[in-house]
Amino acid sequence: xxxxxxxxxxxxxxxxxxxxxxxxxxxxxxxxxxxxxxxxxxxxxxxxxxxxxxxxxxxxxxxxxxxxxxxxxxxxxxxxxxxxxxxxxxxxxxxxxxxxxxxxxxxxxxxxxxxxxxxxxxxxxxxxxxxxxxxxxxxxxxxxxxxxxxxxxxxxxxxxxxxxxxxxxxxxxxxxxxxxxxxxxxxxxxxxxxxxxxxxxxxxxxxxxxxxxxxxxxxxxxxxxxxxxxxxxxxxxxxxxxxxxxxxxxxxxxxxxxxxxxxxxxxxxxxxxxxxxxxxxxxxxxxxxxxxxxxxxxxxxxxxxxxxxxxxxxxxxxxxxxxxxxxxxxxxxxxxxxxxxxxxxxxxxxxxxxxxxxxxxxxxxxxxxxxxxxxxxxxxxxxxxxxxxxxxxxxxxxxxxxxxxxxxxxxxxxxxxxxxxxxxxxxxxxxxxx
Numbered sequence: 532x533x534x535x536x537x538x539x540x541x542x543x544x545x546x547x548x549x550x551x552x553x554x555x556x557x558x559x560x561x562x563x564x565x566x567x568x569x570x571x572x573x574x575x576x577x578x579x580x581x582x583x584x585x586x587x588x589x590x591x592x593x594x595x596x597x598x599x600x601x602x603x604x605x606x607x608x609x610x611x612x613x614x615x616x617x618x619x620x621x622x623x624x625x626x627x628x629x630x631x632x633x634x635x636x637x638x639x640x641x642x643x644x645x646x647x648x649x650x651x652x653x654x655x656x657x658x659x660x661x662x663x664x665x666x667x668x669x670x671x672x673x674x675x676x677x678x679x680x681x682x683x684x685x686x687x688x689x690x691x692x693x694x695x696x697x698x699x700x701x702x703x704x705x706x707x708x709x710x711x712x713x714x715x716x717x718x719x720x721x722x723x724x725x726x727x728x729x730x731x732x733x734x735x736x737x738x739x740x741x742x743x744x745x746x747x748x749x750x751x752x753x754x755x756x757x758x759x760x761x762x763x764x765x766x767x768x769x770x771x772x773x774x775x776x777x778x779x780x781x782x783x784x785x786x787x788x789x790x791x792x793x794x795x796x797x798x799x800x801x802x803x804x805x806x807x808x809x810x811x812x813x814x815x816x817x818x819x820x821x822x823x824x825x826x827x828x829x830x831x832x833x834x835x836x837x838x839x840x841x842x843x844x845x846x847x848x849x850x851x852x853x854x855x856x857x858x859x860x861x862x863x864x865x866x867x868x869x870x871x872x873x874x875x876x877x878x879x880x881x882x883x884x885x886x887x888x889x890x891x892x893x894x895x896x897x898x899x900x901x902x903x904x905x906x907x908x909x910x911x912x913x914x915x916x917x918x919x920x921x922x923x924x925x926x927x928x929x930x931x932x933x934x935x936x937x938x939x940x941x942x943x944x945x946x947x948x949x950x951x952x953x954x955x956x957x958x959x960x961x962x963x964x965x
Contacts, residue, residue, distance in 0.1 A: 548603045562599035565624045569595030572620035591620055598624045605632040609645045616652040619660070625649060626692045633696025634703070646693045654685035744934040746793075755888045757785045759853040781852055839873040840865075840900070840907075843880060847898055850884045856895040857884070863902030872962055875938045876900075876909055879946075882931045883911035883958040891916040894955065906944075908961045915954035935960065 549555040569591030577587025597611045609632050612625035629649060633642055658681035665677065764778040838846075847859045867873070880898060887896050894916040901908040932948050935958070939946040944962035951957050 554602070558599055558601060561601075561623070561627060562596050565598040565621070565627070566592045566595035568623050569615070569620045572618070576618045576620060594621060595624060598627060601628060601631045605635050605637070606641070606645065608632075609649065613645075613649050613652050616649075616656050619656065622688075625653075625688065629689060630692035630696040630699075633693045634700035635696075636700070636704070642693070642697075646689055650685050650689040653688050654681050657681040657684040740937070744937065754785075754789065755885050756849055756853050757782050757789075759888055759892070781849075785849070838877040838881075839870070840868070840876055842877065843898075843900065846877070846881055846884070850888070850896075853888065854893070855884070855887065856893075857898060858896070859898045859900075861900045861902070865902055868907060868964055872907065872942060872964065875942055875944075875962060876907055876960070878938060879909055879935050879958065879960050880911055882935050886931055886956070886958075887911070887913045891956065893917050903964075905964050906961055907964060908959070910957065910959045912951065912957040913955045932958075 546552070546555050549558070570588045571591070573587035573589075573591030574584055576591075577584045580587070594611060594615050597608055601608045605628060608624065608628035612621045612628045615621045616625070629646060632645060658677060661677045661680045761778075761782055764775050764782065768775045844859065847857055850857050868876075884896070884898075887894060891913045894913040896911065896913040899908075899910045899912075935948075936946040939960045939962060942962050944960060946960045948958045949956070
């Protein structure tokens with residue numbers, strides 16, 4: 532990540548208040564040149580003031596060396612340059628001080644006030660100096676030259692460094708803001724990438740859960756009925772050959788139906804596989820959106836081809852053919868719903884009947900459907916099983932009720948299951964119609 536601001540200063544630390552060693556060397560060089568300039572200008576100042584020349588040189592050296600602290604205290608440098616303007620010394624210090632002041636992050640009123648003071652001081656000193664030269668006869672020009680020279684010198688001494696400093700300061704602040712914005716954008720992109728990865732992982736987990744739920748619903752119900760019919764076939768094979776033949780045909784039908792549904796699911800999964808990638812291949816971020824859209828389309832297609840409420844009669848009939856005493860009742864006006872709603876309602880009834888086959892073989896079961904104005908309700912309730920009833924001893928994966936609740940909750944519905952007061956078990960679900 533690009534370093535800006537304090538990070539940039541820390542990475543290239545210099546002595547004292549300088550950010551870099553190069554800046555310190557540059558300021559020391561400027562201070563030495565300014566001190567020498569003021570020392571030389573202090574000689575004529577000492578003669579005009581009537582003080583020892585050594586005092587004027589020392590004063591010039593001290594005043595000129597103030598330029599060393601221009602980055603730390605630019606206001607002090609400008610004030611010193613204004614103070615020594617009447618002595619006609621400190622030209623370099625005044626120019627560099629105004630530039631540094633304008634480039635610093637200071638309020639504009641302070642920059643304007645100090646620049647105005649420097650302008651007025653230079654204007655007065657130049658006006659007086661030019662007037663004295665003309666009065667001594669050193670300059671033989673008209674009176675118009677005095678104000679012209681004063682204004683020109685003051686503007687030329689003040690305006691260029693101030694304007695250049697304002698430009699450099701604005702450019703510096705712009706670059707800092709661009710760096711900070713780049714850092715912010717990089718952090719946001721990193722967060723977006725992390726969130727995209729989390730969403731992709733969540734989508735993969737959801738898809739695995741959905742596939743596991745579909746496989747459980749398809750395999751558990753069909754195979755449960757096949758095991759029940761196989762047990763009945765074994766019991767009546769010698770006593771009632773005709774019934775044994777019917778049970779064998781039902782086992783075959785159940786197996787073919789289970790294989791057909793499994794092939795449809797595997798076909799959907801294979802069609803969304805895309806090209807194979809190596810274990811180290813990276814997936815572009817744009818491909819995630821394409822894959823998500825393809826997966827959503829495949830999921831919708833799978834939902835459209837799934838079972839519907841019109842097949843509830845056949846589903847109940849299969850359980851009745853397997854020996855279950857089951858009664859179906861329908862309330863309200865029968866109508867069609869969204870494919871996903873009908874598929875979810877079908878799977879709830881299917882899984883509830885499968886659980887009856889597994890855990891309450893021989894128990895009388897009631898299946899109720901209620902078509903309401905804005906929802907569809909279903910209930911599967913079984914009575915306590917008879918102790919003498921034969922059981923095929925079907926294994927239980929423990930995921931049936933969980934899968935039903937996930938399906939119903941995903942559509943904004945309500946799912947309730949639990950034992951009844953009579954010793955049976957009840958599964959109830961209400962799903963919004965839209």
